[in-house]
Amino acid sequence: MKTYSIVCAIVLAAMMFSGCSGGKEEKAEEKAAADTAQTAVVVEKIIVDDFNTGTKPNKLGGDLGAWDKDPKDETQTCIMTYDSAVKNGDSGYSVRLDYDVESPNPAYNGFWMKLENLNAAGYKNLVLFVRGDAEKGFTQKFKVELKSAKETGSYIVTGVNEAWQKIVIPLEKFVGLTDRSALTEMVIVFDDTNSTEKFGSINIDDIYFE
Ligand SMILES: [Ca+2]
Ligand SMILES: [Ca+2]
Structure with missing residues (x-):
């Protein structure tokens, strides 16, 4: 039972960590895409x-x-x-x-x-x-x-x-x-x-x- 709780905690922590870092990357990508779109709108x-x-x-x-x-x-x-x-x-x-x-x-x-x-x-x-x-x-x-x-x-x-x-x-x-x-x-x-x-x-x- 104790081992099971520890495993759960580790898995949860791993999920949160990957979730956080992934989110940051996505936001950076979204911002770059938005910047490109704004520049493009003027010339196209x-x-x-x-x-x-x-x-x-x-x-x-x-x-x-x-x-x-x-x-x-x-x-x-x-x-x-x-x-x-x-x-x-x-x-x-x-x-x-x-x-x-x-x-x-x-x-x-x-x-x-x-x-x-x-x-x-x-x-x-x-x-x-x-x-x-x-x-x-x-x-x-x-x-x-x-x-x-x-x-x-x-x-x-x-x-x-x-x-x-x-x-x-x-x-x-x-x-x-x-x-x-x-x-x-x-x-x-x-x-x-x-x-x-x-x-x-x-x-x-x-x-x-x-
Ligand atoms: Ca007529
Ligand atoms: Ca035509």
Whole structure:
């Protein structure tokens, strides 16, 4: 009985000792990993979506789709499709947005994508690739919004043309958005005041933060 107690005590002490020293090592490793991640966040880009799977969700795990101001108003609408014929790069898809803001009523619609509370505090720019459809026509101007739970920042993209263009928007240009630590959504808006063509089609691809 006495021997048994001593063995127990030794085993217990050994377990505590190994537990303690192991814990310290793990903490040191965790800290090193966290330091690396913080440094990395400044230099790497984070892809929101390249649409190359042709399905939802986006690369952040967020839902996406087209939206209408008033779904019952048939004079205005935006339809989203994955487009394998027109894309930035050699393979995959882009997103095609067929919009119509030609209406007797105030009209706006577009495209939305959830950002899953992305922390964009360490990034400088939002980048997206844009191309207008020469056959159907397109607006040279549209609005991009970035949202958090409390704020909405907006920026007007101009100069859209028939070739793929890389649009680089400094995050500080999103007027109205001061805290970028938990972004909830990115929205593209076609409206009857900014649109240079009230009916047309635009392709979007390769959206990322850098
Ligand atoms: Ca693509
Ligand atoms: Ca219409």
